[in-house]
Amino acid sequence: MSTFLYGVAGILLGGLVTLRVAAYYSRQGSEELRTAANKLRQETEDIRHYINALISYLEAAGAIRVVRDENGRPIKTQIIRVSGVIEGKSGAVATPTVRQGDPPADQGEETPQP
Numbered sequence: 001m002s003t004f005l006y007g008v009a010g011i012l013l014g015g016l017v018t019l020r021v022a023a024y025y026s027r028q029g030s031e032e033l034r035t036a037a038n039k040l041r042q043e044t045e046d047i048r049h050y051i052n053a054l055i056s057y058l059e060a061a062g063a064i065r066v067v068r069d070e071n072g073r074p075i076k077t078q079i080i081r082v083s084g085v086i087e088g089k090s091g092a093v094a095t096p097t098v099r100q101g102d103p104p105a106d107q108g109e110e111t112p113q114p
Contacts, residue, residue, distance in 0.1 A: 055074050058064045067076040 052074065055064070055066060055077060058077075059066045063079070063081050065078045065080055066074050067078075069075050
């Protein structure tokens, strides 16, 4: 056989091997992608249930107003009432002292400080 035919046969064989390897990894990657997409779909559905429950609780508590579609799914929410608590702590310490002759605080007189 001539060198040309050996070259063509080598190219064809290399192409076939490349196609087989590419097809194998393509199928494997597609399967992994399908599995990941299914997991994400399930997690999204779980989160949707939690969000719908939270919306229902807030609506029942009167904290939000909800507009729903014909299937009962929330379309738009509006906050009605917001409340919160602010707490703080200080490391400041004071020691009051009362000197003899100072008037009581409720009399409104100020004494000059020495």
